[in-house]
Amino acid sequence: MKKHWSILVLTSTVSLCSHAAIPQATQDFIAGSEQIKTTYQQHLLFLPPFKLGHYAIRMYRQTGDSSYQTGIWVDTARVASNLNRIANELYNPSLIEQASKNIDKRYQNSDPVKESLRKKTLQQYTEYIELAVNLIGSMARADELGLKHIQDDKLRALLNHYDFANYAIDPDMIKAWAAQLSNQVYWLKQLGVQDIVDEYISAFKKTYPDHLDTQLTDQQYANKIYGLTHIIIAASGYYQHSINEKDYQWVYDYFRSNIDTIIARTKEDVIAESGIVFLLAGLHDDPALIKTQRHILNSIDPKHNMVLSTTGSADISKGEHRNVLSAILLNWQGTNSSVNIQQSPHLFPTLPYGLVAK
Helix, strand or coil: CHHHHHHHHHHHHHHHHCCCCCCHHHHHHHHHHHHHHHHHHHHHHHCCHHHHHHHHHHHHHHHCCHHHHHHHHHHHHHHHHHHHHHHHHCCCHHHHHHHHHHHHHHHCCCCHHHHHHHHHHHHHCCCHHHHHHHHHHHHHHHHHCCEEECCHHHHHHHHCCCCCHHHHCCHHHHHHHHHHHHHHHHHHHHHCCCCCHHHHHHHHHHHCCHHHHHHCCHHHHHHHHHHHHHHHHHHCCCCCCCCCHHHHHHHHHHHHHHHHHHHHHCCHHHHHHHHHHHHHCCCCCCHHHHHHHHHHHHHEECCCCEECCCCCCCCCCCCHHHHHHHHHHHCCCCCCCCCCCCCCHHHCCCCCCCEEEC
């Protein structure tokens, strides 16, 4: 009851404060965001751990609502479990490679083109899933929360065995994993392991030159845009810090020139992220942003109070990424870097085994 009550209060507050002082379009965007948030609040604890953590951390950064504390702790436990397993079971490169072979079926995709691209890369880079997706991602999340693993030195030694530039500048890898690589090169920089951001961006531009956009399939065009959005989002620390537009002028110029094509050729999660990159730079009135907001608002299904998949699915778990991004896009509250044990110790009353404060 408490969680539902807090949403009703928030909705009422929005309604009371959104008369003459707030333009109608903004009121509509806020109301759309509240629709989505109310739907997800009702189903929050039914989400699997990764989805729950993804949603809770982003929503806490936007709202400061303590009802997301459980989700943050669940994600912390997920990270601890990943790092405990790797530190104690996959402590050398050969074990990393074998484990990756055993779980690569997880990356089978309903899109046969994407699945084929990813299988091709995993034949060459057997270790990629355990190394990049599990180890780097988990270490970066722990670091983001102000934590580290008790065997941090051991995990870093394992990371240092690999030169991540091998993956980051490979055009086949970029075509298969653009958004993931965008995340991972920034995570490596964040962890102080390897700074290859510039090399990755250079390789990305060569893989996807703008003048060849019309020759890309819709799947590859979406992969390009998804990779671009994650360059900005990863640079912000996932909504923790603002972005200076001039530092990424080429991205913002591209999005302004191509926003109509992006809306026409990509799915709603990518469209929402394309708008969020403008919010991260404080460009609240940019016409490109407003186009994405209007599109996402019109995409909310009135029966299910969420943005459905392109096939019309209202699956709460599968739609989490799409809908949390849509909620953020429609009612942006700014960046927030306080979700860590140093600034918000109340979020971490206990720590799962394996993690300690930095």
